[in-house]
Amino acid sequence: MGKVYTRGGDEGFAATLLWGRRRKSDDIFEVVGVLDELNSFLGWAASLSSEEILRPIQNDLFEIGFAVMSAQAFDADGARAAWLESQIDRIDAENPPLTRFILPGGNPPAAAAHCARAVCRRAERVLVAFEASLPIIRYLNRLSDLLFVLGRRLNNGVEVYWERSGAPPTQAGTPAQTEPAE
Secondary structure (H helix, E strand, O other): OOOOOOOOOOOOEEEOOOOEEOOOOOOOOOOOOOHHHHHHHHHHHEEEEEOOOOOHHHHHHHHHHHHHHHOOOOOOOHHHHHHHHHHHHHHHOOOOOOOOOOOOOOHHHHHHHHHHHHHHHHHHHHHHOOEEEEEEEHHHHHHHHHHHHHHHHOOOOOOOOOOOOOOOOOOOOOOOOOOOOO
């Protein structure tokens, strides 16, 4: 790799693998940009926690970007999506039962996971509009689920619940919020 700057994009164009030089407003750059943003949020979440699960996912996002830019297949056999499902099941088994809607946030690592989840959902919408392959869409759909259960686990069982009544929010596990056993 050479220098970080090339001056090649100074006039609003950038190179693609398949389609030559395109305007930076082209849909392909929206796809690549949202994948980069998602990967950055995953890196942030990883830096705030000891979650090793996020690094392979970051590599997968590079693979997805390359697949889209080069019309190559990603996860054609479904193995990566299946791996995400296994991780979702493993992590969610450690979480307390979900009985109410929760607000995204909590501690910094959980908040970063929830931010990554929201960006992941946008990435999925962008890739659907771009007509990306179904394995990519499936992977992103599972990834947003994984980031939801991961955010819950990173909050260590202390969650902020959605309060429809407009009452001040409370946290799970505090004496005023603990629900009676059935």
